[in-house]
Amino acid sequence: MRITSLLLAALAFPSLAAAADAPPGDIILDARLRYEAVSQDGFAKDAQALTLRTRLGYETPAWRGFKALAELENITALDEGYNSTTNGKTGYPVVADPEVTELNRAQISWTGKQADVVVGRQRIILGNARFIGNVGFRQNEQTYDALKAAIRPTKDLTVTYAYVDRVHRLFGHHSVQGEWDSDSHLVQAELKTAVGQLTGYGYLLDFDNAPTQSNATWGARLAGSRPLRPGLAVTYEAEFARQTDYRNSPTEFTLDYLDLGVGLKGPAHWATVGLERLDGDGRRGFQTPLATLFAYQGWADVFLTTPPSGVRDLNLRAGTTIKMGPKSLPVKLQAAAHDFADDDGSRRYGREVDVMASVPLTKILNAEVRAAFFDGARPGFADRHKVWLTLEAKY
Numbered sequence: 001m002r003i004t005s006l007l008l009a010a011l012a013f014p015s016l017a018a019a020a021d022a023p024p025g026d027i028i029l030d031a032r033l034r035y036e037a038v039s040q041d042g043f044a045k046d047a048q049a050l051t052l053r054t055r056l057g058y059e060t061p062a063w064r065g066f067k068a069l070a071e072l073e074n075i076t077a078l079d080e081g082y083n084s085t086t087n088g089k090t091g092y093p094v095v096a097d098p099e100v101t102e103l104n105r106a107q108i109s110w111t112g113k114q115a116d117v118v119v120g121r122q123r124i125i126l127g128n129a130r131f132i133g134n135v136g137f138r139q140n141e142q143t144y145d146a147l148k149a150a151i152r153p154t155k156d157l158t159v160t161y162a163y164v165d166r167v168h169r170l171f172g173h174h175s176v177q178g179e180w181d182s183d184s185h186l187v188q189a190e191l192k193t194a195v196g197q198l199t200g201y202g203y204l205l206d207f208d209n210a211p212t213q214s215n216a217t218w219g220a221r222l223a224g225s226r227p228l229r230p231g232l233a234v235t236y237e238a239e240f241a242r243q244t245d246y247r248n249s250p251t252e253f254t255l256d257y258l259d260l261g262v263g264l265k266g267p268a269h270w271a272t273v274g275l276e277r278l279d280g281d282g283r284r285g286f287q288t289p290l291a292t293l294f295a296y297q298g299w300a301d302v303f304l305t306t307p308p309s310g311v312r313d314l315n316l317r318a319g320t321t322i323k324m325g326p327k328s329l330p331v332k333l334q335a336a337a338h339d340f341a342d343d344d345g346s347r348r349y350g351r352e353v354d355v356m357a358s359v360p361l362t363k364i365l366n367a368e369v370r371a372a373f374f375d376g377a378r379p380g381f382a383d384r385h386k387v388w389l390t391l392e393a394k395y
Helices: 002-019
Strands: 026-040 047-059 066-081 100-111 115-122 143-154 157-168 179-193 196-205 215-229 232-244 254-265 269-278 311-324 329-341 348-360 365-376 384-394
Touching (some): 026 066
Antiparallel strands (some): 026 047, 047 066, 100 115, 157 179, 215 232, 232 254, 269 311, 311 329, 329 348, 348 365
């Protein structure tokens, strides 16, 4: 009864808000109910997590380009048969959705013709979120106490700089690793060219209470497409980065990152084949501590920390959108296959298959089902299966 009542209340929020006389500005209101099941070798019990994430916020109307925004976030566990990383239930596999109530965002922004500035607790996503992101798939997203400025000197060039004072991680403020004190600088330049978008970046990360994650990463990425015939294009991407120790890092290292991909894209279908390699020197691997990691190297989250010998991910991904039902609802289907090994491919870690289907049930309500199946090939890379059922209402 409690679960049903909370779900109905969460889904009713947008309708109630729409019916009321809204004040000037924008109301931020969304609720996401998720069931996640994890079966992992080495644990006698399977994890069963049912969580409800609710966000409520407000953004003022613009005044001479200025806006203010405040947003609260609550994650409630309706079924807590899992290790949230803060509830002490270590006999279960980890589902990193701890219960927490917090101020998710509190920012002041200014928008001009050729520049944008945001100050305060904010969401930061740079590029494809491979290095800097908000971990949006998890219930408690990652936000930053930061100053961020984006300058557009020409229509084809955008230069972004951010100074990060604190990172509010997905584990929440109850965790010893939930917040990182930071003295970090993020720089990125994006240029639209005839062959695609060229991105150059430098991420200088310095964390007082997580010194092993301090590093400096400099790199460049090119992503674009070329038409082969009407309705069909070839897509391509190439990226290289070098990471070294920085500031209070306790060890010295120099590690490389490489990403290559090519694919085909049509009006409703796409497919890519790719190689992503994060090097390791035997002591540590190339790390991306602020990335939206769920989107990369498989949804089973086996490689949230890069192994000391690095990781090489050979992957094949494909997706399509089909119309189903009397209302011709657009159903998105996606699948991916990964083969994991160390950075030179001499030692296999395992294989993974991921599948996903999502459909917008109404203008504000979306349903999604995902599954990930990882088959480990060596000790330390345990077999695990994960299933997610998600219902999200957003106003």
